[in-house]
Amino acid sequence: MILEAVILTIKPGYEQEFEMAFKEAANIISSMDGYLSHELQRCLEAKGRYLLLVRWKTLEAHTIEFRNSPEYQQWKKLLHHFYDPFPVVEHFERVEID
Helix, strand or coil: CEEEEEEEEECCCCHHHHHHHHHHHHHHHHCCCCEEEEEEEECCCCCCEEEEEEEECCHHHHHHHHCCCHHHHHHHHHHHHHECCCCCEEEEECCCCC
16 A cells, blocks of 8 residues: 655635545545545644645556546646645555564
C-alpha cells in the first residue's frame, strides 16, 4: 500500500466552493483501479489549508494509471484552479518497526 500525501492551499474565499467540488471529485478518484481509500482534512490553524491522504495499491496506480486517464482530466478541471500555490505530491510506504 502506498500513501499519497498532499498539502493543499486553497485561494482565500474559495474554501467552501473547493469542498463542494471535492465531493464530486471524490467520486472520480474512488472509481479508479488501484484506489483503496482517501480522506480530506481541514487544518484548524490555517484557513484554506487541507491535507489530502489517498491510499493506493501501488505507486503506478496513482502516477501512471490515474494521471494518464481521462478521469484525471476531469479531476484537474474540478480542482486545480483552487490551488495557490500548486501542491507538491509525495508518496509514502509503511515502515515496519517490529
